[in-house]
C-alpha cells in the first residue's frame with residue numbers, strides 16, 4: 030500500500046507566486062496523505078525522519094530542481110540506502126529539468142490530482158529508476174563547473190525563468206559572435222582554467238588525443254545521470270538512466286570554437302565531434318580547480334573555497350508518475 034507524504038518548499042517559484050498554493054494541494058490530498066511545508070533545512074531533516082519512522086513510502090516533492098536535490102539528500106540521510114521511498118515530482122520550480130527528463134509537463138496541482146485519482150482507483154503508476162551522483166555530500170543529477178558556474182553567478186543576479194535564461198545566453202552568444210565588442214560579457218564568462226581530473230574505473234586521459242593530454246585547461250566539466258540539460262534535447266548521449274554510472278563531458282574548447290559547439294549542442298547537435306571535448310562513463314571522480322572553484326549541482330550554485338570536488342555514485346531512486354515516463 031502506498032503511504033503518501035509530501036514536502037513543499039515554500040521558497041520555490043510556484044509557492045512564491047501563489048501563497049495559497051499549498052492550501053490547494055492540502056485540499057486535493059485530503060485524507061490520502063500528509064503535506065508538510067518545510068521552512069528550513071533543519072525542518073526538512075526532521076520531516077524526513079518522521080516520514081521514515083511512519084514508513085511513508087511515496088514522497089512527493091513540490092518545487093524545482095534545487096528542492097529535489099535537497100529533499101533527496103535529506104531522505105537518504107533519514108531512510109538509509111536500503112528502504113528509500115518512491116518519489117513523486119510535483120513540478121513547481123523555475124527550470125524543472127528533472128521533470129522534463131521524465132516527460133512530466135503538468136505542474137504540481139494537476140499532477141497531484143491525477144496521482145490521487147490513480148491511487149484511489151488502485152491503478153499503478155508509471156515508474157523510472159534514476160541514479161544519483163553524490164557531490165561533496167549532496168545528492169543530485171547534473172554537475173557543472175567552469176563556464177557554467179560563472180554563467181549561473183550572472184543568472185542568479187536577476188533570476189527569472191527559462192526564457193530569461195535563454196535571453197541571457199543569447200546575449201553572451203551575440204557578444205561572442207562580435208568577439209566581445211558588444212559588451213565584453215563573453216570573455217568575462219567564457220574562459221579556461223586549470224583543473225585536475227581523475228575518473229574511475231576508466232581514466233579520462235585514456236581516450237583523448239596527445240594534444241589534449243598535456244592540456245589540463247578546461248572551460249567546463251559536466252557530469253550527469255540524466256540525458257537532458259535545461260534547454261536541450263538529449264545532450265548526454267551515453268547516459269543510460271538507472272545504470273549506476275554517470276557520464277562526464279570535459280570541454281577544453283575555447284573562444285569561437287566553444288561558442289559554435291555550444292550553439293550546435295543546445296540546438297540538438299552533438300558536442301562529441303569537437304576535437305577538445307572528451308567524454309567518459311564513470312563511477313567516481315575527483316576534480317581539483319584553482320580559479321573559479323564554485324560549481325553547480327542541479328542548477329544551485331555551490332561555493333567551494335578549497336576547489337576540491339568529489340563525485341561518487343549516490344543511491345538509485347524510483348520516480349513515479351501518473352503519466353507516461355520518457356525513457
Ligand SMILES: Nc1ncnc2c1ncn2[C@@H]1O[C@H](COP(=O)(O)OP(=O)(O)OP(=O)(O)O)[C@@H](O)[C@H]1O
Pocket residue numbers: 036037038039040041042043067068069070073092093094095096097099100121122123124125328329
Ligand atoms: N524542502 C525545502 N525546505 C526548505 N527550504 C528549502 C527546501 N528546498 C529548497 N530549500 C531552500 O529554498 C531556497 C530556494 O530553493 P531553490 O532555488 O533550490 O528552489 P528550486 O526548487 O530550484 O525552485 P526555483 O527554481 O523556483 O528556485 C534555497 O535557499 C533552498 O536552500
